[in-house]
Amino acid sequence: xxxxxxxxxxxxxxxxxxxxxxxxxxxxxxxxxxxxxxxxxxxxxxxxxxxxxxxxxxxxxxxxxxxxxxxxxxxxxxxxxxxxxxxxxxxxxxxxxxxxxxxxxxxxxxxxxxxxxxxxxx
Numbered sequence: 658x659x660x661x662x663x664x665x666x667x668x669x670x671x672x673x674x675x676x677x678x679x680x681x682x683x684x685x686x687x688x689x690x691x692x693x694x695x696x697x698x699x700x701x702x703x704x705x706x707x708x709x710x711x712x713x714x715x716x717x718x719x720x721x722x723x724x725x726x727x728x729x730x731x732x733x734x735x736x737x738x739x740x741x742x743x744x745x746x747x748x749x750x751x752x753x754x755x756x757x758x759x760x761x762x763x764x765x766x767x768x769x770x771x772x773x774x775x776x777x778x779x
Contacts, residue, residue: 685755692753693765696731700748700767703727703735707746708769711737723748730757743770 703726711719719737723746727733732751738744745768752763 688755692755692757696750696752696765697767699727699731700750700765701769702767703733704746704748704767704769705771706769707735707737707748708744708771711746712744712771713774719744719746728757732760739773740770742773744773745770 703723706726707719707723710722716737720735723735723737724733727748727750731753733748735746735748737746748767748769750765750767751760752765753759754761
């Protein structure tokens with residue numbers, strides 16, 4: 658009676674151990690893409706909200722409205738001001754590495770504008 662050949666014993670474990678790092682890298686890359694897209698969405702929304710508030714209340718309220726919509730980990734900067742008949746706001750965020758707060762040094766900018774309200778300036 659002959660024993661069956663077991664030359665490939667443990668092959669599945671070796672293949673699994675070899676592919677796990679690749680799968681984890683792929684998941685990390687997809688997550689980074691999601692964070693970048695979320696940063697674009699946050700910057701655009703904050704700029705729109707800031708421009709709406711700034712068109713009615715002025716520059717100080719504009720910066721406050723932008724900061725209200727962004728957490729501190731995104732290292733936000735904003736600029737607000739009238740440009741002709743439009744009040745514009747620009748919000749810039751740092752692109753995170755896997756988690757907001759770990760900064761890559763890349764910046765994402767969102768811009769928003771709103772029609773200026775007629776007030777005491779006019």
